Amino acid sequence: MIKVDNIKKRFGEEEILKGISTVFEKGKTNLIIGQSGSGKTVMLKCLLGLFQPEEGYIFYEDQAIQNMDEEQQRSLREEIGMLFQGGALFDSMNIEENVMFPLRMFTNNKKADMLNRVNEVLARVNLEGVNKKYPAEISGGMQKRVSIARAIVNNPKYLFCDEPNSGLDPKTATVIDNLIQEITHEYGITTVVVTHDMNSVMEIGENIVFLKDGKLVWQGDNEAIFKTDNKSVTDFVYSSDLFKKIRDIQLKEQ
The missing domain is CATH 3.40.50.300 (P-loop containing nucleotide triphosphate hydrolases)
Structure with a gap:
């Protein structure tokens, strides 16, 4: 609250x-x-x-x-998790690295643990298997879902x-709206x-x-x-x- x-x-x-x-x-x-x-x-x-x-x-x-x-x-x-207007993904990082970025900033977790968490949140936004792709290689809607995954990776x-x-x-x-609402309810x-x-x-x-x-x-x-x-x-x-x-x-x- x-x-x-x-x-x-x-x-x-x-x-x-x-x-x-x-x-x-x-x-x-x-x-x-x-x-x-x-x-x-x-x-x-x-x-x-x-x-x-x-x-x-x-x-x-x-x-x-x-x-x-x-x-x-x-x-x-x-x-706090933040979903920016333009997505704000790092072009030079692949999807896995983008989502892992907050974990590197705010935790001392082992690489294997961070990767497990990255895969969890990517699965939650229905983006399995895109880890090694770069933002320019996926659609705008997929980029927004990656941004949501990054925003929730630290369990905000x-x-x-x-x-x-x-x-x-x-x-x-509408897909993005519904995903935001689902995650809000699911994680309180x-x-x-x-x-x-x-x-x-x-x-x-x-x-x-x-x-x-x-x-x-x-x-x-x-x-x-x-x-x-x-x-x-x-x-x-x-x-x-x-x-x-x-x-x-x-x-x-x-």
Whole structure:
């Protein structure tokens, strides 16, 4: 569980986050959504400790990240998995080496033990037998699955995903969404996904935080978001042709 308590973040005179409080729940896919410029990425970087908010606190379980010493922050980093927007695989490393990288960074495990773990997580994302291939030799969807394998190889308590479906076709994006949700439930991870993809919201939005102009203006799940009368939310949800059609169907059925 991650608790955010009235965080504010500014750059110069511009206040980006304006007193956000919320809870990201363990064992659920928690989504941060909103239009460009709403503060999603800044909030993600605050959660990761890359930005320090000027006010407020971010608690991992019962400990505020701002009060952690260097050793405690290192321990926390070992408990975090990160799925980057572009995958961020190392082109010069094969798949096995990419997935093993966090184990080399944060553990003193024997090579055989690390390899066993690499094979376990590759099997979990349905990628057996690709160990010696390089990122350029596999598809974009497979690269994302490798990135997920790398993100969970250290058995993280917390998983952060930045636009995980970026650059993927709708069918592959759904596969990635479902895989993220399955892993979240299976391992009891606190997963936070930053996305603008309404298909992801519909598929895996178990706890959705909607930001607008640096404020949290709505929170709920993927069923409630289609029933809310919050204008900021409805304008965002029905901004695509697909969801305009869904709304028209819903209105006809009433």
